[in-house]
Amino acid sequence: MMTEQIDQSLAGARLLRERIAVGDLEGAKTAWVDARIGWERAEVFTSGFVPDLDREIDAWPNALLGFHAIEAKLFGAQRTDVQPETDALVFHLEDLDVKVRHLQLLPQRLLNGLARLAYEIGESKVAGGESNFSGTSLNDMRNNVDGIDLAYRTIFAGAVDAGAPELAATIRQQIERLKALVAVPDLKSLQSEKLRAASEELIVMLQTAAPKVGLRAPSLEEIAQ
Numbered sequence: 001m002m003t004e005q006i007d008q009s010l011a012g013a014r015l016l017r018e019r020i021a022v023g024d025l026e027g028a029k030t031a032w033v034d035a036r037i038g039w040e041r042a043e044v045f046t047s048g049f050v051p052d053l054d055r056e057i058d059a060w061p062n063a064l065l066g067f068h069a070i071e072a073k074l075f076g077a078q079r080t081d082v083q084p085e086t087d088a089l090v091f092h093l094e095d096l097d098v099k100v101r102h103l104q105l106l107p108q109r110l111l112n113g114l115a116r117l118a119y120e121i122g123e124s125k126v127a128g129g130e131s132n133f134s135g136t137s138l139n140d141m142r143n144n145v146d147g148i149d150l151a152y153r154t155i156f157a158g159a160v161d162a163g164a165p166e167l168a169a170t171i172r173q174q175i176e177r178l179k180a181l182v183a184v185p186d187l188k189s190l191q192s193e194k195l196r197a198a199s200e201e202l203i204v205m206l207q208t209a210a211p212k213v214g215l216r217a218p219s220l221e222e223i224a225q
Helices: 002-021 025-049 051-058 066-076 083-102 107-127 137-163 165-182 192-213 220-224
Strands: none
Touching: 002 025, 002 083, 025 051, 025 066, 025 083, 025 107, 025 137, 051 066, 051 083, 066 083, 107 137, 107 165, 107 192, 107 220, 137 165, 137 192, 165 192
């Protein structure tokens, strides 16, 4: 799943580079959005295992490089002079594409990544969105929640269900609640306080589930870093 999503992101970034090379602003915007989808779904893994590359690719809110530096020019200024930034994005995504194929996916880091992404949705992104220029902030959150859902179901759900079935059912319900809260037509319709509360509740549930599957509860420092 992780390599699939990163491959999709890399393909979008390469197409973005092709489009800006010929001055195709609308084509470049479409490619940027396509590249974001794979990235946001894979972020549940990348933030916990390759934090340095995560910062190079998706620095925010002080975005001088990566996706958001390109976004500001493409969508904000309607300019295609983003060749150096796009070359750097492709380079870092290629680096990531190689590294993830050799990662030892330690369960503690995966759990930390789930909790960290839930924190980002509720504490950082809900405040006004991450991708304001492109208008894809809501999609960012939806793809993040999809990543959390898939990673939890694939990796942890069975073990939590075996050790604490009631807690497992509550976690599944809470993830569905997050999905419902971001399934709104626009950012204005987002119930920010409810989303923030739901993300915090999910974090507490994941911390509670950790010892049930032989792991350590993610600390606040790990979650908020």
